[in-house]
Amino acid sequence: MTVILQKENRVLREKTEEIRDFGSAKLKLLIKKMSDAMFGEPDGIGIAAPQIGISKKIFLIAEDVLYPERLLDDKKKTKKYLVFINLVLKNKSSKKLKDMEGCLSVRGTYGDVARPEKITVEYFDELGNKKIRGTSGLFSRVIQHEMDHLDGILFTDKAKNIKHIL
16 A cells, blocks of 8 residues: 655655656556545545655646535545646636645644636646646645645645634
């Protein structure tokens, strides 16, 4: 079982390195470890490589984030995910929305984070295909949260009204 690192671990504060070995067995194994760790948590909807100790520019997002009604019903949840490698933020809206966030690496802590409502990102999939995608809502928020992990930033660095819940 892959362990999800917690906030005290220094790997979570490092800048990540780009991935170059698209389609490799090593990359496939990394993605498998990340998906197992994310879906091994009842509230896992996104995970970045640093959270499992790998300082690389990759994160996964549960496909269910695109269909929020699935997140509310365990019977409808899938174990499908989207892969984002070497992501670059291309555009963001000036309008920001504030919402509560938590993190698999900061267990039991929640806080309000203001993030751009809409973003456009450019990234690669696991085979090295370049993608451009515009996002909004929860999907946009989760991408931005995971992007922060790739820069050594935890949501608690930006959060207001932090609450600790056991």
